[in-house]
Amino acid sequence: MRIVVADCSVDYAGRLSAHLPRAKRVLMLKNDGSILVHSDGGSYKPLNWMSPPCTLAPLEPDEDQLAAGIVEAWEVTHKKTADRLIVSIFEIIQDSSHDLGVDPGLIKDGVEAHLQELLAEQIDRVGEGHTLVRREYMTPIGPVDILARDATGASVAIEIKRRGEIDGVEQLTRYLELMNRDPVLAPVQGVFAAQEIKPQARTLAEDRGIRCLLLDYDEMRGMEDKNTLF
Amino acid sequence: MRIVVADCSVDYAGRLSAHLPRAKRVLMLKNDGSILVHSDGGSYKPLNWMSPPCTLAPLEPDEDQLAAGIVEAWEVTHKKTADRLIVSIFEIIQDSSHDLGVDPGLIKDGVEAHLQELLAEQIDRVGEGHTLVRREYMTPIGPVDILARDATGASVAIEIKRRGEIDGVEQLTRYLELMNRDPVLAPVQGVFAAQEIKPQARTLAEDRGIRCLLLDYDEMRGMEDKNTLF
DNA sequence: CCGTGTATCTCGGGC
DNA sequence: GCCCGAGGTACACGG
Structure with missing residues (x-):
């Protein structure tokens, strides 16, 4: 340097x-x-x-x-x-x-990836009897954060955001449109999950039949600790 | 500092x-x-x-x-x-x-606005016989980059980006939905024009009946130079 | 002041 | 390698 x-x-x-x-x-x-x-x-x-x-x-x-x-x-x-x-x-x-050497690099904590991981582990937060199919389910226009099935076996596509805004609802809508054309998956229910959901995003989501789910990060992390510590 | x-x-x-x-x-x-x-x-x-x-x-x-x-x-x-x-x-x-004083700041020569200007001048790049109606055609939800007519007189709405991504397709879709409700304009054909179009954006656009158009900036600028230099 | 759209975005992850 | 999503995005411009 x-x-x-x-x-x-x-x-x-x-x-x-x-x-x-x-x-x-x-x-x-x-x-x-x-x-x-x-x-x-x-x-x-x-x-x-x-x-x-x-x-x-x-x-x-x-x-x-x-x-x-x-x-x-x-x-x-x-x-x-x-x-x-x-x-x-x-x-x-x-x-x-100055010779600075190689930097050990930044250690980060607490972002969207972690939320997805936690919700995949605690998939029943989406609804009683839900089961995980897979995270990052690929579609031709991008990966859906979580694909799950409800208690009756019907498909559920979940989009996760830290802050839920209109963009995220649009993104999920696109996925749903595509996935609902696939006879193996259809009908697919949409769930918009975030730590915080803006009123406009909630209105748009509900208007489109997408369910909104508020995520409590601290509580979910607490659950994880409970799972891992005992 | x-x-x-x-x-x-x-x-x-x-x-x-x-x-x-x-x-x-x-x-x-x-x-x-x-x-x-x-x-x-x-x-x-x-x-x-x-x-x-x-x-x-x-x-x-x-x-x-x-x-x-x-x-x-x-x-x-x-x-x-x-x-x-x-x-x-x-x-x-x-x-x-060190006392650096106040910096005079960066002077940029942009590209983005220039593309729109060039395509308006060279509107036949959109298709043979096309004519320009106007740039920045206002709609209630914002301006469409270019409104044109094809050889038969039908409306063509063009959205221009340097890099064409999914957001741009959404934007154009919203314009088209609105414009197609206007009996004077309808039916309106959508054209998504960019120097570079991402595969997912192309997929979505074509799925919605929007035509994709790759723009060659250097070539378009070359045309302009020819026009202005001689 | 806040929202919107762009960026020489940067950065990380998946394929 | 490309492609895509996320960001403590930053930044300019418009209302």
Whole structure:
């Protein structure tokens, strides 16, 4: 990792063309050849960047550039696409390098995948006597989160969201339409399960005959603990 | 802007909980109080971060932490949500500050709007004998990108995307449903035009009788150049 | 202020 | 490898 603070301008050509006028910025050069150009504002997104895999090479400034005050220039090119980023440096204010080693990486906890896992284990939360057929049941337009059967053996397609909004109801509707054409599955009942269901989503779902199910994450996790600890 | 290279561990609690085990990393502290935690890999996204508006305050390490080798700790709290990020520092390897000033910002040359403009000019790409009615044809639920007529005079509604995905098909479907209720327009044929159409989107579109049209941006731009240069 | 649509999205998982 | 869904999405633009 090399960190350079410099007065510079930047030009990018790839999916779009973009230009950064001359200003003081922080350039972060990672070991994989990638580069981030950060200013003192914005959020975590750099003003401009090049994602790996890419290579950084020095460019020889021509006479015009030297006359304009450019003391150094870098060309960062992507290895697979034609993306190109050029940093023109007017002054280097700080330049330091550090060996950071390989990062152990982020450990995350508590997302949608976990909800799906829990509901698959506790499928009777969908209704008494329900049984799991499989998670991520594939259809030509994407995977249904959970396919189950109710006590009578009828198919139940379950879409799980952390926050249930209209998009999720649309998604489930598409699956249901397709699955109901399959004589082996039809008729398929839809269940929209989420930790929180927006009123508009609930209205739309119920209007389409889709059942809504609120999930209590803490309670479900508690159940799991009970199952695993004893 | 303060840049700290340090041996540290990080804990985050907010929408999710996350933990970064002890390792050498780069900490970028922006003037608005926000912080980015970067490693030497990944892309422009930090391992962890806090977006503005937020405040950074030093935490006094307790005995256990001091015994564990923590020499300093920071608490970064979001001003509106309950998000909290804690950086525990075992060793500071480098610490520097710079006044970067306000950045003039990125100047983009877009592509998205240009596609619509080009297709309106080259409307026969939709089909022989097609004529443009108008761009951004307003409906009660939003503007259709292009309304045209085919060689027989029948209405054609065109939705344009750079990348055609399922959402775009849904959007066009809603427009078509509405427009087909208007006796002046009906029947309206749907055309889903994009530089790239995902298989699932194509499947859904064709299932709904919507025609898919691949757009070649370079070719279309080339046509335009020919028109404008000579 | 909030919703909507886009993104050089990034990131992870399945096939 | 591609394709797809999710995101602490971020971000601009419109109402």
